[in-house]
Amino acid sequence: MQYDNSYRATFLSRPNRFIANVLLDGKPEVVHVKNTGRCRELLLPGANVYLEKSGNPDRKTCYDLIAVEKGARLINMDAQAPNRVFAEWVGAGGFQEGLTLLRPETTWGNSRFDFYWEASNRRGFVEVKGVTLEEDGAVYFPDAPTARGVKHVEELCACLEQGYEAALFLVVQMEGVAFWAPNDRTHPAFGTAVRRAAERGVQILAWDCKVTPDSITLRRPVSVRLHGVQENLC
Structure with a gap:
């Protein structure tokens, strides 16, 4: 399974199950989280995360959060x-x-x-x-x-x-x-x-x-x- 347009960002916070605040190229960005589970041990402030840019111009969020680094381990957290x-x-x-x-x-x-x-x-x-x-x-x-x-x-x-x-x-x-x-x-x-x-x-x-x-x-x-x-x- 291949993703298009992958970007590295820094996780900041998760206001609810569906969105997260990240820092992308030094700028704050609200992104969609493709996993409604708790993921408390993964989404920690400062964690490196990976985003896929959406091709839908009508979406409220331009990116999906698809993976996160946990120490030296890279974990995909896309529920689909x-x-x-x-x-x-x-x-x-x-x-x-x-x-x-x-x-x-x-x-x-x-x-x-x-x-x-x-x-x-x-x-x-x-x-x-x-x-x-x-x-x-x-x-x-x-x-x-x-x-x-x-x-x-x-x-x-x-x-x-x-x-x-x-x-x-x-x-x-x-x-x-x-x-x-x-x-x-x-x-x-x-x-x-x-x-x-x-x-x-x-x-x-x-x-x-x-x-x-x-x-x-x-x-x-x-x-x-x-x-x-x-x-x-x-």
């Missing part, structure tokens, strides 16, 4: 990127061999899953989640309570009962992490739902990404730890 990089990866031959169909935004039961796929006599659903919360080289999801996320995981279990395959796919929006785990401290119900889903046969997959100021690409699998990680943060 995970689905796009997953679809690109699948299109290049990843995920399932012999894929004949990949359909985004498919409704089943009481949920709309990110992707529905078919391959020969197999079929299944995938729910994709972006991961930006990192501490000491490990990554966690969610960074805020997500009742919707719990519902999606429970619906993935229901798919199995109807003969579908099901997967929760965590796109880690950075590279070189030790493992992914559910953030039980922030939302224990999500961790419980994920562990139950894994026991019932839902695939829990995590991949990290190669991230640059103007691109993000799926890179390689990340270890998943569902038990014994209770010291997570936030």
Whole structure:
């Protein structure tokens, strides 16, 4: 996934979930934040951030905030990127061999899953989640309570009962992490739902990404730890 017109800026503040104040070429600028999550550990005053210039002249903000430096680590925080990089990866031959169909935004039961796929006599659903919360080289999801996320995981279990395959796919929006785990401290119900889903046969997959100021690409699998990680943060 490639961005056009990438610019480096300095983060100043975030008045609400949707906008941020930055310093771009020495001048203050209000930009759109492409992630409504908390991101408290990322968007700190003085942090280097990366912006993409919008091509829409009618927008109130001219730039989108897409990535941030956290120490030596560059983290993509565009909430729309995970689905796009997953679809690109699948299109290049990843995920399932012999894929004949990949359909985004498919409704089943009481949920709309990110992707529905078919391959020969197999079929299944995938729910994709972006991961930006990192501490000491490990990554966690969610960074805020997500009742919707719990519902999606429970619906993935229901798919199995109807003969579908099901997967929760965590796109880690950075590279070189030790493992992914559910953030039980922030939302224990999500961790419980994920562990139950894994026991019932839902695939829990995590991949990290190669991230640059103007691109993000799926890179390689990340270890998943569902038990014994209770010291997570936030």
